[in-house]
Amino acid sequence: MKIYRSKTFTAVPPGMTIKEVLEDHHMTQKELAARLGLSEKHISKLINGEVPLTQDVAIRLERVLDIEASFWNxxxxxxxxxxxxxxxxxxxxxxxxxxxxxxxxxxxxxxxVPETKKAAEQVN
Known part of the structure; x- marks a missing residue:
């Protein structure tokens, strides 16, 4: 899973939420792929944050998982x-x-250079 971190931010891919929803629905990635009309490889990459969640996929997820496309977007x-x-x-x-x-x-x-004690301002 592609999770990015800094001191104050964490970026968690939407795929993590998809994975949790699949577990709640007792659905496999293979079944989701079939129901969305996408390859298993694409679903795996989506869940692992390797490909973006497009608006098209969001609409398909809405239809299959009954969670609005706007949520996924x-x-x-x-x-x-x-x-x-x-x-x-x-x-x-x-x-x-x-x-x-x-x-x-x-x-x-x-x-x-201008006087400042803030390290972030010293490099800007």
Missing amino acids: GLEAAYREAILKVEYENSIDEEINFAKPFGYAKLARLGI
């Missing part, structure tokens, strides 16, 4: 947004670690 949108937040936060952390040896406080005293 919302999960996918939230997942994609969370991935971006995780990536952004992790890149800031990398930049902070890169900048530490340069002695930001000394550079600020020399007027080369």
Whole structure:
């Protein structure tokens, strides 16, 4: 399962919810694939977060699982947004670690960079 993490964000793919719903419905991935008209491989990739949950698949899930397409679309949108937040936060952390040896406080005293004590502001 493709779960992305940073210090404050976690991005969980919609497939995790699909997997839980399948368990509640006592349905296998194979059965879901057949009922959605998709390959078992695609369902496996969807559940593992390797392919996006498209609007077409959301409508099919609504028909088969009786959960509105808007719910599935919302999960996918939230997942994609969370991935971006995780990536952004992790890149800031990398930049902070890169900048530490340069002695930001000394550079600020020399007027080369603005004074701030917040590490995230020091790399922006």
